[in-house]
Amino acid sequence: MRRTTSRLMRGIAVLSVLALGATACGGSDDSAGGEPVSGDDITAALEKGGTVTVWAWEPTLKTVAADFEKKYPKVKINLVAERSGDKHYTALTNAISAEKGVPDVAQVEYFALSQYALTKGLSDLAPFGADKLKDKYTPGPWNAVNEGDAVYGLPMDSGPMAMFYNKAVFDKHKVAVPTTWDEYVDAARKLHKADPKVFIAADAGDAGFTTSALWQAGSRPYKVDGTNVKVDFSDAKAKKYTDTWQPLIDEKLVAPIAGWTDDWYKGLGDGTLATLVTGAWMPANFVTGVPQASGDWRAAPMPAWTKGDKASAENGGSSLALPTLGKNKELAYAFAEYANSGDGVQTRIDEGAFPATKAELESPEFQSKEFEYFGGQKANEIFAESAANVADDWSYLPFQQYANSIFNDTVGKAYVSDTKLSEGLKTWQDASIKYGKEQGFTVE
Amino acid sequence: MTTLEPPVAADRPPGPRPPAKRNRRSWKGWGFIGPFVAVFALVFLAPIAYSIYLSLFRDQLIGGNQFVGLDNYTQAIEDDRFWDSLIRVSLFLVVQVPIMLGIALLIALALDSGRLYGKDFFRITIFLPYAVPAVVATLMWGFMYGTRYGLVGDINEAFGVTLPDPLSTDLVLASIGNIVTWEFVGYNMLIFYSALRVIPHSLYEAAEIDGAGQFRVITAIKLPAIRGALVIATIFSIIGSFQLFNEPNILRQLARNAITTDYTPNFYTYSLSFNGQQQNYSAAVAIIMGLITMVIAYIVQLRGMRKGA
Known part of the structure; x- marks a missing residue:
């Protein structure tokens, strides 16, 4: 018995060494x-x-x-x-x-x-x-x-940010297209009141959108200097975002539909979703994913935090x-x-x-391109302006991929429970810090 | 008369064979089990050994790979996310498994009673969901659960009611339980049914002579006779519950906020490995989970197999 056991052990050792060798x-x-x-x-x-x-x-x-x-x-x-x-x-x-x-x-x-x-x-x-x-x-x-x-x-x-909006929906309910986030919340209320089936946007918690919104608002939650990392969602600019966005969730003005799902495409196509704030790479997806709404949608600058402010952000x-x-x-x-x-x-x-590239973005040929899907609108003019106005100094975490993967575990709770957006961001911050420390970063 | 040459064999001195020759091992047996052992070692023992090896290290983005002994295990034991997921599947286990096995048993008894018309048809239709891959089944149920464009949404629209959202935080575990039940009732039913079929008919005849009713036949003959099958089905179900992965993983696309990345222990280890590149810690969690599953399945087996327990 002893002999067989030791032989077995040796076999295991050899095999695990083999498995190691394969990677080494x-x-x-x-x-x-x-x-x-x-x-x-x-x-x-x-x-x-x-x-x-x-x-x-x-x-x-x-x-x-x-x-x-x-x-x-x-x-x-x-x-x-x-x-x-x-x-x-x-x-x-x-x-x-x-x-x-x-x-x-x-x-x-x-x-x-x-x-x-x-x-x-x-x-x-x-x-x-x-x-x-x-x-x-x-x-x-x-x-x-x-x-x-x-x-x-x-x-x-x-992916300079822009706001895509369903003009047909706004026209039907005679609601003005928002240019600031405050107007955006107002428009959300008006549209939903006019037709309870209409939502200003779909938002079921999306790390990409939230970080882009914070970026535009001027919040800089991530500070990275080599292996020194700081994560902090408690600044005033972040509060501006949560204060604006929280009512949209509380009053159920955003549809709880996750992006890129069947429901989402349907919602974009049938007038359920009135706007989509995302990167300028979106038009090609509209053409292939939402063909039934061709002609209804238009592009506009991303709503501003204060009227007249042109600051934009990137997404993707x-x-x-x-x-x-x-x-x-x-x-x-x-x-x-x-x-x-x-x-x-x-x-x-x-x-x-x-x-x-600047040259191409600024070229008349690029800017004058008419988008058939957007009813002949020269949407690139809006995108190019957004690209030029992207606020600088933003940085992502060196482990953003992981942080984004736990966004719905943490901030997502604000969408389905009594947890507030600001509390969700705090939980996300803590979880990101914990992971950063485990990975050997110096994190504050 | 010619003298017969004595056979060569007779030359050997009488008595016991030389010890060396007698103890020579026969390798024929190994030849038979060799292929199995090789495959078993390669696909079962080697991964386990490698996981154990992995679990003793920690590979960080900053600082690289280093030996940390049992640190990953200590961390796992103190990890709330792991225990929460374990509690979640345990809750799932104590609620879903009895329901599923109960339904399976009822159907098996009904089929076995011989009082149903179209017995074969029932048997095959109830078994059919098991033949649907879990991924497909979950996608299908996911569509039905949809409150916007799914079946639930259509019912709401057609009857002007508001059904609770099956994918909300409070209900999603029950919804997963429903999918798993749908998938596995037929499979368990078949285990029970085949066990029922092998009960000797003479027992039923004896019961009839003694004047036992159907219910008495079930409690006194059928259930004790399929005890082994019940235990096996329970153990499979326990293991299945602890390994819950496909259903939450796929439903998560529809309910990202309700189903967290640490929803079940298996999903947690998956997330650790593939989102966080924490393969080492993930291996430690997986090994602990494997041990817990083994212990619980073993206890159930011991208790279940004990006569008269």
Whole structure:
């Protein structure tokens, strides 16, 4: 009996070592140090050729990759587009920690950049010359990709906030389209009174919207300095947000429908939901997801906190970054640059992307584009103005992905119980701080 | 006459075989169980061993991976989120499992009584939900629960009533219980029914001669005879309750605020791993949960199998 037991133990030990080995072995990296890479190096690499693996779900990159291959016939772009969102990050994190199968270029949303940058998962692109691209981009996206002197990604698109509203609903009930948040609450009451089936918006607790609203209000709940992190939702600006938004929940003026669900699309289509405050990348989703309401919707600036204030915020948007363990750095950078700063930008705009580059945003051609869905409105003018007015100094947590995942556990309670929004934010703050500490950050 | 050569074997001296030869192990048996052992070790023992190994470390965003001994376990034992989820599934267990098994037993007895027309039809239709994947079943029920565009909403509209929202914080656990019951009544019914079928007919005849009624037959013959099946079904249901995952995970898309990321222990470990990258802590929670499940299932088995208990 003793002998069999020890044999069993040895077997287990061997197997667990095997399982370990699978994660521990992996390719070595040809890391890009601080050495500057000259344009000649990149040109030489492009002439020599090679394969670049790109993990990105941005649909417009498909055409960009084909064009790039046409321009540089020796370079092959291997675009992996199956995963998006959480699944994408899980795969990327796993690949980086296994040091195996890491892509050469990866799409990383702005909120997730600092997490990878902090753990040295992404290469600094400044040595490739990315630091000189600063003036090409609008402030919001540029602010998101750069930390100190380092640049961790090239902005691909952006999501300046705007308010989309169902003009048919507002016209029918003769309610004025709100320009401030106070008017917004009034409009919510009027619309709901006129027709109890109409809600000003759907809101079942969405971290992206709440952080964008706080951003616009001037609250800066997250302060990040390397590994020192501060989380604080108690400032006066945050209170302004909770004071305005709380009545909408209390009086049941917002519909408890989560975004991107069937109910949500239906609500946007049948006039149940009167407005949607979100990023400028939304129009393409309207066209494909809510075709029945074509012509009813319009775009307007995001409601202001005080009349005449133009401050805006961002919601979403992503960059192309180079994982440290990726190969073919020069080629990878060349592709990211082509897609997000070079000829690829126009290709992507033509396919419906919302750019992060100033020149394109300001071009008459872009601004004068008439959106058939919005009844011929030149919606890009509104989006471009919003992009130019994004309030600066906002930063996300280095672990925003996790924080967002527990938003509904904490702030979400305000939507379904007696908990107040401000209390929910406090719980969210505490949970974020707890996680930050567990992950080795110095958190206040 | 030719002299017969003595057989070669006879040359061997009489007496016991040499010990060396006799103790030589026969490896034939291993050949038979080898494939099983290999697969078992690979898909069962190795993951468990690796989980235990993982649970002794902590990998932080800042500071990297380090050995922390039993720290993750101490943390889990003090973790309210874990205990809350355990209490939640325990509540689910004590309410939902008796209801589900009770219904399954009633149906099995009804089918076995031979008094139903279309018995085979009933049996297959009641079993059918089990053949629907849990994910599909939950999506389907999710649509029905919808107060806006779902069945509940339609009923509200058609009859001018306001039914309570099945996906609200207070009711969502009961709604999950309803889905699980719907899914597993047929499966448990089939276990009970097959156990009922093997009871010898002579017992029923004896009961009839003794003048026992149907109810007496059930309590005195049928229930004691399927005791084993009842215990097995209970143990499966306990394990199933503790491992509740699919239903809350899918319903969460419709009720994000009611179903938290730590709604059930399994969902909590999932969230820890995939949202928080806390695989090490997640492994510790999973191991503790596994042990608790084992202990409870074992107690039920011991008590259930004891004669006359």
